[in-house]
Amino acid sequence: MKLGLYMATQWRQGADLGPELANLIEQVRAAKASGLGSLMVGQHFVSSPLQMFQAMPLLARLAAEADGMRLGPGLLLLPMLNPVVVAEETATLDWLTGGKAIVGLGLGYRREEFDSLGVPMNERVPRFVEAVEVIRKLWRDEVVEHEGRFHTLSKVQASVKPQQKGGPPIWMAGDSEAPVKRAARLADAWMPSPMVSEEGVKKLGALFRETRAAAGLAPAAEFPIIRECHVGSGDGPALDEVREPLSFKYEAYASWGEASGFVPGERIRADFDTFAAKRFIIGSPGEVVERIGRYGEHTGTDHILLRVQWPGLGQQIVLRTLERLGRIIEQLD
DSSP: OEEEEEEOOEEETTOOOTTHHHHHHHHHHHHHHHTOOEEEEOOOSSOTTEEEOOHHHHHHHHTTTTTTSEEEESOEEGGGSOHHHHHHHHHHHHHHTTSOBOEEEEOOOOHHHHHHHTOOGGGHHHHHHHHHHHHHHHHHOSSEEEEOSSOEEEEEOOSOOOSSTTOSOEEEOOSSHHHHHHHHHHOSEEOOOTTSOHHHHHHHHHHHHHHHHHTTOOOOSOOEEEEEEEEOOSSSOHHHHHHHHHHHHHHHHHHTTOTTSOSOGGGHHHHHHHHHHTTOEEESHHHHHHHHHHHHHHHOOOEEEEEOOOTTOOHHHHHHHHHHHHHHHHHHO
C-alpha cells in the first residue's frame, strides 16, 4: 500500500494567508520525512466561502521540498482550461520533479466556475474528451495536427515534452458510473473523491476494471483514492478532535450543490458521524492501520492520498498526524 498527502489548500474567508505558504512547506517536509510518497493539490475557481491557492504555481514552489515524491494536481478542471497550457505546464512540472509528475483531471460541477470562465457547462464532456486527446498528442507527437470542435492545432510542436516518455500518468476523477467508464477508456487510473463511500469505491472500481477489459485495454497500473484522514491522540474519539473543521469543509461542499449527491446537504452535522464512518480514515493509530488495510482488501486500492487538514484546523495538529502516519507506514511495511 502506498500512502501520499492530498494537501489542503483552502482557508476560510478572512483568514490571514500570510503564514500559510510556510505552513504548507513545513507539511511537505514532514510528509516526506514520514515516508509518504506522493503529493497532490486540488483546484477550484471563485471558491467562496473558501479562499484557495491555485494548483500549478503552488506545486512548482513545493517541488523542491517534495524532491523524490510523485507530485501533481489532483485535479485540474480540464473543460475550463486550454489543453495546450495544461500539456506544457504539466510537462514543465515533470522536469521539475525529475520525471515524477502525475496529473489528475476532472469535469467540474460548479456552474459559478463555468460561467466565470466563459465556458458553457453543457459542453463540459466533449470539451474534456477532446482536451485529453490534444494533451496526449502534444506529449507524444513531434508535429501535432488536430482539428476538432473546440481546438485546432496546425503542424505545431510542443515547447517542452515531459521527461516521462508519453507523459505523466493521467488519473481521472468522477464519482458515478459515466465518468468511471470514461476514465477506463481514456485514463491511466480512476481516482474517486473522499465523498464516495468505501462500498462505492469497491463497486465503481470493479466497473472501471470491467470496462477496461471489455475495451481490450491492459489493467491499470495502480488504483489511487483520496480519503480524509486524522490519526487521533488516543484520548477520546478521534473524530471529535477534528469534527468542527471537517464538517465546515463538507458544509461548504453542500453549499456548492455537489452534483453527485454524496453530501448530506442541510443535515450534514446531524448525519456527519455516519457519513464519515463510511468514507474517512479517522481513528487511533491502531484503528487507522486497520482501516487502511481494510480499504486495500475490500476495494482493491493500492495508493491512498490522505487529506489531513481542513479550514480552521491548526498546523500543530496536522504535523502530529503526519508524524503518526510515519509510524503507521512502518507498521504497514
